[in-house]
Amino acid sequence: MKPTLKKDNSFPEVKIAMRNRYVRPDDKVLDLYCGTGEMYDGSYRGVVAEYVGIDKAKVHTPDICHVSDNARWVRQNDISRFTVFDLDAYGSPLKLLNLVLSKATQPRATAFLTDGTPLRLRLEQNLPRVLAASEGVRKSAVLYGVARWYVDITCTAITKIVQRNGYQVDLMAWTTRTHKDVYYWVIQISKRDSDADDR
Secondary structure (H helix, E strand, C coil), X not given: CCCCCCCCCCCHHHHHHHHHHHCCCCCEEEEECXXXXXXXXXXXXXXXXXXXXXXXXXCCCCCCEEECCHHHHHHXXXXXXXXXXXXXXXXXXXXXXXXXHHHCCCCEEEEEEEECHHHHHHHHCCCCHHHHHHHCCCXXXXXXXXXXXXXXXXXXXXXXXXXXXXEEEEEEEEEECCCCCCEEEEEEEEECCCCCCCC
16 A cells, blocks of 8 residues: 655644645544644634544643543543544554544544654664554564554554444555654545445
């Protein structure tokens, strides 16, 4: 599977461009790690039907955002109305993605992921728990040069998470910065038994 997005050296600009390419006016966005609102201002404000932001440290617009731990908020609230999930984390977002999809009931959804795992792979030479489980290796296993296979490993892990929760991957694309220390992903998914119209 090859990426469908061109690489860009910029940082917020590439994330905003990715969102602007795939977000629709009727989307309802749950922005986890909403922070200071860069993605809100660049892609969502005045564009989508609904926006809710969550961040445990600070939020940009108190009347549409909540200060809360992301995982706790997802567990405690109904997320079935949202069609876009924005997981702009700098560690691995896959554990939270699994939680979101385990609660999701909507026939189709889009997720944006920011993943800082490649830098960790270079420094530690072993896989985080989610990726180790997906690959069937011990978390403690030292895997020299494992960062070279980050994209393949992550594609496999995302696909397994999506399928485990009753969805299928309709689109998966990614891009990165020059140093390949952070990757930006978009996935579009649909329920395997859904007869909903194509997005």
